[in-house]
Amino acid sequence: MLEKALNGNKYYWWWISLLLVCIGVGAYNYALQFQHGLQLTNMSRDVSWGFYVAQLTYLVGVAASGVMLVLPYYLHDYKKFGNLVVFGEFMAIGAIIMCLLFVVVDLGQPQRLMNVVLHPTPNSVLFWDMIVLNGYMFLNIIVGWASLEAQKKGVPYAQWVKILAIVSVPFAFSIHTVTAFLYAGIPARHFWLTAIMAARFLASAFCAGPAIMLLLLFIVEKVAKFEIGDYAVKMLARIITYAMIFNVFFFGLELFTAFYSQIPGHMHSIVYLFAGLEDPTTGQHLGVMVPYFWAAAFMALLSLALLIPSATRNCKPVLIFALIILVAATWIDKGMGLVVAGFIPNMFEGVTEYMPSSTELFISLGIYAIGALVVTVLWKIAVTVKKAAA
C-alpha cells in the first residue's frame, strides 16, 4: 500500500519538501549537539530536563488520545467512528515516533541507549515507559495496517485485529500513566509529587489529542475532499469538551491543595508560574513563564466557554478557534510549564530560570517534521484506500 504515498499533487509535494527541509535543519543541529554536548541547550544543573522532555510529555498524550476513537469503535461498536479510527491509530504512530526521538536527543550518551535494554531495571519508571511506548507503537502499526488492508479488500477486519485493538486500550492509558509516574514518584519535587498527576495527564491528553486530530481532519477534508461525517465530528467535539472540563477541574484541585494547606513547597512552583519568584541569593524577581501561563489559563477558560454551549460548539469556525486555543493552552501547561516548574525553585530554594535555546528549538522542529511526515504519508494512504473502497 505504501506506493499510494507516492502519488500526489503539487501541493502535496510542496508540503513534503517543506518537511524535509525542516528535518534537515533539525538533523544539522542535532549533529552539532552530538558533537558539543548538551551545553548547546539552556538546561542547567538546576533545570536538568527541559524542552525535549516536555515535548515527550505532551506527545505521549497525543498518542494516547487515539484511544478515544478505538475504545468506542472496537469495544462499544460505535460505527460512526469507523471512518476515523485508522486516522487515530496512524496519528498515534507518528506521535510515538516523536516521543522516542525526543528521548534520544535528550540523552547525554545516546550511543549507549541500549543499556536500558541490556540492563533492565524494573525499579526505574523509565524502563516501563520504554516498554509501554514501544508496545503501543507496535500495536497501532499492526492494527492500523491490518484494518486498512481489510478495508482495501472490502472485507471486515479479522477477529484478531479486534482483540489487538482492545489490548491497545490499556496500553494507551498506560503510556500516559507511566509517563506521569516519571514525575509523580519523585520526592522533594512538590509540584510533581501529587497523586492526581496521572489523572491530569489523561484528562489533558484526551482533550488535546483529539483536538489536534480534529483540526488535522478538517485540513484533510479540505485538501483531499474526504468526508469525516458530521456526527463523528460532533461526538469528538463533545469528548474534547468533557476532557477539558476535567483537565481544568483537576488543575483547580492542585490549586486548592497547595494554597489552602499553605505548605510552602506545594505553593512555590505554582506561584512561580503565575507570579514569578524572588531568588533569595540575588534578590532578583524572576518569572519568564508568567505571561505564557496567564495566556494559557485565559485560553483554557475561553475554550471551555466556547465548547460547553452546544450553539457555539456546533458552529464550525468557532469550534476550530476553540480547538486551536485549547491546544495552545494545554501545550503551554504540559509542553513547558509542568517540567520547568518542577525544577523551580531548585533544591536550595534558589531560582534558575529556563527557556529553550535555538538548538533545542531547531532539533524539536526537526522531530515535529518527522512526525508530520509519518502522519502525512500514513494518512495519505488511508485516504486513498478509503476513497477507493467507498
Add this chain to the structure above:
Amino acid sequence: MKTTRRDFLKVAGVTALGMAAGAGPALAYSKGAYLPHTEHMDTGHDHLAAKRWGMVIDTRAFHGEADYAPLIEACHKEHNVPTIPGTQDVKWLWTGGFHATFPHNHQEFLAERAHHAAYPLLCNHCDNPPCVRVCPTQATFKREDGIVMMDMHRCIGCRFCMAGCPYGSRSFNFQDPRPFIAEENLAYPTRMKGVVEKCTFCTERLAEGKMPACVEASEGKIVFGDLGDPDSEIRHILAENFTLRRKPDLGTSPSVFYII
C-alpha cells in the same frame, strides 16, 4: 561493541541459568541481571570496611566560607572536578547558607551565628536513595557498605537521577570537562561529556586505607566512620550531639549529619 555483546550474552545466559535453577542466587550476584536497588555490590578488597559509612560535620568549628575552601580544593583536585563558569557547572563539595542547606526547616529566631554560617553540601549517600531507584541502567547503585556509586561507563545521561535527588547533589557534564581541569590528577580518571557525577565518599581512598580527602583536610572537624557499628566514634559523637540531616521528612535517610 564487544563488551556490550559480552554483557548481553551474560545477561541472557544468567537469566536462563536463573530460570533453570528456579531462583535467585545465581541472579543476585551477576552484574548484568536485574537486582533490587539496594545493597548489591560487593565492596571487595576495600581496606577500610564498614556496615554503613557516614559523616558528621561539626559546623561550629568552621567560621565562614573560607574555612571550607581547603576541603573543597582537596576534593576537587583529587577527583579532577572541573571548574566551569555558569549554570552548567560540576560540583562535588560546595557550600550553601542555612536556607539552602535545610529548606523548609526555617527555624525562626535562629542564632545569628547559625543563620549566617556556611554549610558544606555533598551527596548524602542516602540509605534509601531515590537516585538509585530511578536510574534505568543501574549506572547508579548502592554498595553493601552504604556508599552510593556511579558507573560512568554505563550512564546514558538521561539525568533522571538529577530530577530524583532531593539534595541537588548531582552534576551533569553538559560538555567535555577536561579543558576545565586546571591540574589533572593522573591517578584518578577524568569524565567525558554526557554523564552524571557526584561525590563518591572517596571509595578509591578507602580502598587504600585512607580517609576521604575532605575529612583529612578538615583536621578533625569532620568525622567519618561506621554508622552500623554502635561502638564506633561516629556513633558516640551522634549520641552526644544534636545533629540535623537535610530533608529528613523525605525518608531518604541521609548518612551525612550536621552538628549545628
